[in-house]
Amino acid sequence: MILFSNSSIMACPDKYDLKKIHIIFNKIGDDYDQLNSLFQKFSLNQEGSINPVTPELYEMCFQYTMTAKLAPIWNLVGNEYFVNNRDFLIAKGPQEGVRYHISIRDNETILKLKPVKIHFIKSDNDFMPGEWIRILPSLNKAVVEECLDDLPKSGLFKSYKDIRRHWKNIVSTLQ
Structure with missing residues (x-):
């Protein structure tokens, strides 16, 4: 929501803590005011001070923002x-x-x-435990540990949408 609130704002999840995000914005003008109102509306807290942007952080935010908007x-x-x-x-x-x-x-x-x-x-075959595969969207090589037709009731994810959101955030932070 923050990314789509203003075209000049860029953001990305933190590499190490998915409960945190980095936001790049103009300190002068409407960006800062809009961010403050979004923080209040959604009960978000700013942690730490506003710092200059590093090239690494800029690149991560640029890639994540570009991916989200496309x-x-x-x-x-x-x-x-x-x-x-x-x-x-x-x-x-x-x-x-x-x-x-x-x-x-x-x-x-x-x-x-x-x-x-x-x-x-595409493969119509069932995957066997121990088999090497490439996974989407990252194309990382992985080993199949187990195959399930349905999500386990005790798992963290309750729907495909939850899994998709998790993978999207993970892939974006690893780039």
């Missing part, structure tokens, strides 16, 4: 690809995408884009 039309796959299809998981055939790279130097942000075709190979 979704769901463009979806992040891996650390460097966007696929242009909201239904990319069920679509057949090659899909349009871009490979991107962001770099921050001095006071300059460089965004490199290269058009690509992305091919997803």
Whole structure:
């Protein structure tokens, strides 16, 4: 909600504590006033003082904000690809995408884009414990520990939406 409150605000979850977020905004003008009203409206607390932005924090906030604002039309796959299809998981055939790279130097942000075709190979097989797979959206290599058809009742996640939100935040903080 903070990201969409003002076009000049950028934010991202903290790498180490998902209950914290970093926000980049203009201290002068409407950004600060709008943030204060959002904090009051949602009973949020500012922790610590307002600090200058580091290049690392700027890059993390820029990537997270860009990903959030492009979704769901463009979806992040891996650390460097966007696929242009909201239904990319069920679509057949090659899909349009871009490979991107962001770099921050001095006071300059460089965004490199290269058009690509992305091919997803879907498996109808059941996955076996101990099997190596690549997982979406990060494309990290993982070992299957167990396969479930339904979410466990004792788990932290109550719905697919909860899992999706968790993965989206995790992937964005790992970039």
